[in-house]
Amino acid sequence: MKQPSLYKLRGVVRIKVTGGDIETLINMITKERLSVWDLRAQDGRQAEMSILLPHFFRLRPIVKGTGCRVKITHRSGFPFFLARLLRRKFFALGMVFFMIALFALSSMVWNVEVKGNVTIPTDEVLAAAKKEGIYPFQWSFRMGSQDKLSRQLALALPDVTWIGVTKEGTSVTIQVVESAQPKREPLLSPRHLISKSDAVVTHIYAEQGRPVVQKDMRVKKGQVLISGILGDEENTKTIVAKGEVRGMVWREYDIQVPLLQKHQTMTGESKERFYVVLGDWAIQLWGYGSTPYKSYDTETYHKPLTWRSFNLPMGWMTEKDMETSFHQEEQTVTWAKMKGLEGARNDILAKNGKGTKILSEKILHEKKENGKVYMKVLFEVEESIAEELPLVHSQGE
Numbered sequence: 001m002k003q004p005s006l007y008k009l010r011g012v013v014r015i016k017v018t019g020g021d022i023e024t025l026i027n028m029i030t031k032e033r034l035s036v037w038d039l040r041a042q043d044g045r046q047a048e049m050s051i052l053l054p055h056f057f058r059l060r061p062i063v064k065g066t067g068c069r070v071k072i073t074h075r076s077g078f079p080f081f082l083a084r085l086l087r088r089k090f091f092a093l094g095m096v097f098f099m100i101a102l103f104a105l106s107s108m109v110w111n112v113e114v115k116g117n118v119t120i121p122t123d124e125v126l127a128a129a130k131k132e133g134i135y136p137f138q139w140s141f142r143m144g145s146q147d148k149l150s151r152q153l154a155l156a157l158p159d160v161t162w163i164g165v166t167k168e169g170t171s172v173t174i175q176v177v178e179s180a181q182p183k184r185e186p187l188l189s190p191r192h193l194i195s196k197s198d199a200v201v202t203h204i205y206a207e208q209g210r211p212v213v214q215k216d217m218r219v220k221k222g223q224v225l226i227s228g229i230l231g232d233e234e235n236t237k238t239i240v241a242k243g244e245v246r247g248m249v250w251r252e253y254d255i256q257v258p259l260l261q262k263h264q265t266m267t268g269e270s271k272e273r274f275y276v277v278l279g280d281w282a283i284q285l286w287g288y289g290s291t292p293y294k295s296y297d298t299e300t301y302h303k304p305l306t307w308r309s310f311n312l313p314m315g316w317m318t319e320k321d322m323e324t325s326f327h328q329e330e331q332t333v334t335w336a337k338m339k340g341l342e343g344a345r346n347d348i349l350a351k352n353g354k355g356t357k358i359l360s361e362k363i364l365h366e367k368k369e370n371g372k373v374y375m376k377v378l379f380e381v382e383e384s385i386a387e388e389l390p391l392v393h394s395q396g397e
Helices: 022-031 060-068 078-087 091-107 122-131 144-154 331-353
Strands: 013-018 036-042 046-052 069-076 109-114 160-169 171-178 191-195 199-208 224-227 229-231 237-238 244-258 260-278 281-286 296-307 310-330 355-371 372-384 386-390
Touching: 022 036, 022 046, 022 060, 069 281, 109 122, 122 144, 122 171, 122 199, 144 160, 191 244, 199 224, 224 244, 224 386, 244 331, 244 386, 260 296, 331 372
Parallel strands: 109 171
Antiparallel strands: 013 046, 013 069, 036 046, 160 171, 191 224, 191 386, 199 244, 229 237, 244 372, 260 281, 260 310, 296 310, 355 372
16 A cells, blocks of 8 residues: 655554454455555464554554454654653753754854955944944844844944945844045155165156256265255245165175084974863863973964854864974085075165165175184175155255
């Protein structure tokens, strides 16, 4: 016979029928339209079948009329699960509490994220959102509609063109479109551009102001390069001098490089410690004992547990001690000179900014003493030599 729909929800009883007139019993079951299936008969003396739980109670008068005996061999389905659950009250209460807690947690806002803001601080947007009821641990049903919240936030933040509020699960995203603001130029006081070191001018470009030096001219430290004073002695005007002045300067470096170099390497040996983290506490589970290495580096990996996009105050942490060893290597004088010059070049480029060029280098003095190489090197460098000098009321050139 055909298996009925939703039989697991209605309850199923597996029965074994023995004795009596089994054929008549099966005919009576068909006549009464009882739902049975998976019928298995053996030698006409016994049979097994599955029957719906509500129809099992209608089977009793039929069994009496045929003289058969019925034995239940298996029960399954939701009614029997519910009966077992009711016998375990604490388990049932725990499941109910879990369902309520899960519903409550999923009905709260756990994370508020702000996107699209550039000039408006995120804290300012979050403060305005909090006044409108958008903040972590807020109940979702207490928040207004997303359109209403968008309008209220747009009124609270005047420097925005549009704000959108969207909620996905337990996260709220505030999308900000800022209004275009005119670029505000910084207010500058009148000034000269002067030389910050002795140099030979290699390039000068006066964007604003009066140039007072020329290319290939030697200048002293503090000398005016581009003047911020325009006009003659009777009619003068002070402005902000702007431009670019580059010059060739000389840098002298005293360099010393040890020939005996020490290198640190990993041996491949390591020891790990594993912790369970609860808030500010870390409980060690394994990896007890002191580290057996004389020299080692320690790496720490911390992995917090997360629920959706919220980091929970618990997780695990691993500390790994990796054994290290030091090796000494005797280098050549040529290698020491190369490393010393390379370090000096990098220092010049780092200190003098973008566009700095090293034109030439000359070793003035060199010696090897006490396991080190000593050098005095003169570098010719092209760099920006202009710096600002504010103008006071009575100041001239």
